[in-house]
Amino acid sequence: MAKEKLQRINPLEVVTHDDVIEKKELIQKIKIRDISSPKHHDRKSYSKEDIASLAKNIQATKTLLQPIVVRKKGTKYERMIGFRRIEAVKELGWKEIPAIVLDNISDESAMLIMLSENIQREDLNLFDQTVGIMEYIGVALDLNFEEVKKLLYHFRNIDSKTINDNEESNQKREKVEAITQKLGKITVASLINRLKIFSLKNVILDALKSGRITFTAAVEINKVDDENKVIEMINAVEVGELSIKGIKAYLKQLRVKPTEHKKIKYEMKANNGLLTLSIQDVLKPDQIKKLEKFLNTL
Template sequence: MAKAPVRKNVSEENATKLIDELGHIKDKIDNEIKDGAGQFVEVEIASILSPKYHDRRWHDKMAIVELSKSIEAVGLIYPVVLRKLESGLERVIGFRRIEAFKHLDRQTIPAIILDNVSDEMAILLMATENMQREDISVYDETLAVIDYIKAATGDSQEQIEKLLYRFKNNNANKIDLKDEEKEKYFVINDILKKTGKLDVSGLLNRLGMLAMHPIIKEALSQNRLSFTNAQLLQKLSGNDEYLAAALKRVEEEGSSKRETAKIVGEYLDSPKIIENEINMLNEKIKKIKARGVMKLPKASQEKIQSHLDAILELIATK
């Protein structure tokens, strides 16, 4: 196991400041809700702007219908939260509530309106709300956590994902982290602790989801597939036809991990899959040769060729 990075005196001022500010805003929202509906503003639903950021990946339409029934029976308990922009009022929290009001043909909805909320703070509020959803899928929760880290650190999605993969490779003793990466490790771990959801290790275990086949990610997002079954089905990602067929069987049969492994195995033994594997391997061989292998000493070239021949032989006789 890789040694844990030695902690330095790391400045977490910016991330801490944002998260503290988030806590103050959440307290303000909670207090306004406790004070009662007199504090809320009725806002025209048609005028509410959608956020610039995709705060949710999938919405259960039946859950929205059920929410509309509850609202019709007892009223809206929690108002939506909007932020004031030059262009109008933008939704921060409350997509399902707005959709439920639309389902009831309501024209306005009670809202709390926030002033001077930055893009980063809006993302933090959205991500926090998403992480608290009872019906959130493991995939959407992971994306919400990454959104939270992005907003707190000011890094891009690409930067965060690259950093997380380096953390993962460090844990596997494949690479050493640079000093600034070690610092970032502790900053991110502290941020995650404040979410109460995951630590760095837990997030790294889910990292593979981000690179899965699109139809697997869609099924994960919609809570149609478990993470363990998704990992097994990913083995078929080289053949869209087989993957779609296997996914359909797993969903329809409600397959366990063992049953899913058996289904995946049936498709992996197919000649088409083997042919695809060989083609993919040949492409990798071309890339290896293009990266200067031919410039290596002859003994090194022969060693590489020997390994490649052994791999090809294993696949060809599968």
């Protein structure tokens, strides 16, 4: 399964009408030391090489083409958009950075602004994107992460007819669907399918995060118990030597029980040329040779 491409939206246009973004808020320089990371971290993993490359580009142009976006938190600021830019200018020794400073932004809207920008990044892996969306659902519904996960599992059980739905479940699902629609083309059904991410073996999850394998490949390889075989399959998928079809064929082979060999006990009667066979023991190599020799005398 390829990563779903979300609808491209302006992150500052996704806030609810209850929140007011003052038009008078202009770009201003703020001290980097006064910027804190959001409680719900929007970047679970990132490439140091990408940060270094961005720093090199900024150094070459001697400017930041796009300001970061922060919100006021007392006398300081909380980052909303611009993690990579902040890290890059830190490497260059900058003390201040251009920023759009927003005020009167609720936690829910701040989270949505962060997600609407970051989950659309081409380099954001499926795991980070999924966790980010679930964290936003948690903020919107006042649930912690595990409660959101439990809710999605509940929806999955309803969809599979394991349990019956009810009015309360339908109302919760409608709320979650309304939230995902704000983020673009992603559905509750796709989120439910992504729950498989949380049962992946660490080595498989790492390969997924780094883009070495797809989500579909990760789910299929996760069905293999042999760790050495798992690593071998990941490497093969990465270099294009193993397809999803190939993985499934291997799994099918594992499910097929080897044909049981009939255990034979034999008795030779050379005088009348009779051979009596009965199912009992597997013939050993020397017994097979004796049997072949006897058959040649018949």
